[in-house]
Amino acid sequence: MLLAIDAGNTNVVAALVKDGEIKARWRIATDARRTADEYAVWMHQLLQIEGYQRSDVSAVIIGTVVPRALHNLEMLSNKYFGVRPLVAGRGPAEWGITLDVVEPQTVGADRVLNAIAAHAAHPGDLIVIDFGTATTFDVVDYTGAYKGGLIVPGINLSLDALVAATAKLPRIAIEAPKGHSVIGRTTEDQMHAGIYWGYIALLEGLVTRLKAEIGRPSKVLATGGLATLFEKHSDVFDAIEPDMTITGLSLLYERSRT
Template identity: 65%
Template structure:
């Protein structure tokens, strides 16, 4: 099996992927560039055993990371504990296999490119808009041929909420959730904060999607990923499809495309 690793700014996600492309298990751990290969191995070995797997079941390790400092220890994890040399998205021998139609292709995060690859596999005949809810919220255009055509970067929901609480002394720390009603007039401090974050993001996404669709000028499929996608779909109905595993699927698809 293939072990796909997505090292993001907030979490490192691991997935066991069968040759068919099906994800059979997934786990995540908070991103810490100082976490050693040994620490990863102890944690991951226990999780594999709990699900009836062993390290010997992993034949390939593929890493996508936007945290360069985390890469070395993940590569060491692969070589020391799985007995394989990890392959890294965006580095030889892996070729992206899609066009990057932007001014600075070398600056595009690997997570956004593998999302584009996964989106093309899901909807190969239409243009796509991919929304990813992470530390940052990204909105990307993928054309009908699978090319990455650029997009938008906005502060992530939790990042915005943390900044608000940090800068305003009297505001309490709250968790993000869907408001109980569609009212946008809050009667408590907490409800006003929740309305501002939740409906503010819905309005932002509605506006950005409207502008992006108008600029693309043809029908598009909107695909969302990230843990908060389902939350915003409850009231907004913004997305045509939601795939929490889009990035992990993209990593696996990237590898399969390169070994054909």
């Protein structure tokens, strides 16, 4: 089986993939100092819980936006799984799509992987929104080319900055409001309304502008854990696909074998 590892700024997600189907997935907080041995202890225990062994892993592919984490993840693959890992965007795992931007080398691996997965599953022009540490909007045209996009602070990052920079505002959980009112009656209600409805307005406003600039019908896809939170009060998404980045890694691995 394939072990696909997506190392993001907030979490490292690892998934077992067989014949394109995700069999198990796990998540751990990203720490660039975490050693290969520490990863191995974590992975060994979780594999056993799911009924798998290390020997079941026959290939590894890594995608990361945290360069300092890559070495230890490569060591994990070499030392504990006995396989030389593929690194997304390098060597046999080159992207295989056009990055039609001014500085293609600066595009995050997760964004390219999302573009690969989105185009493979959906025809036509696409807008891919990924809710991570930052919220990214990526434009993929009908040929599968990555055309660029937008980066805005993620909702948790925005909330953390608001609380850190004020003396009296409390830390609150991100959740959908019970009603549709944007007028809060308490401080916490006002924070909930501001962060939630403000983000809805941001999503809908930017998608409207992106579609107008693309000039052709475009499907909007979402990935990331918070996508379902906004689905409750907006019809901005055409589909939510939480495993898009892992799917992109799996597709990239299969392409590398041909």
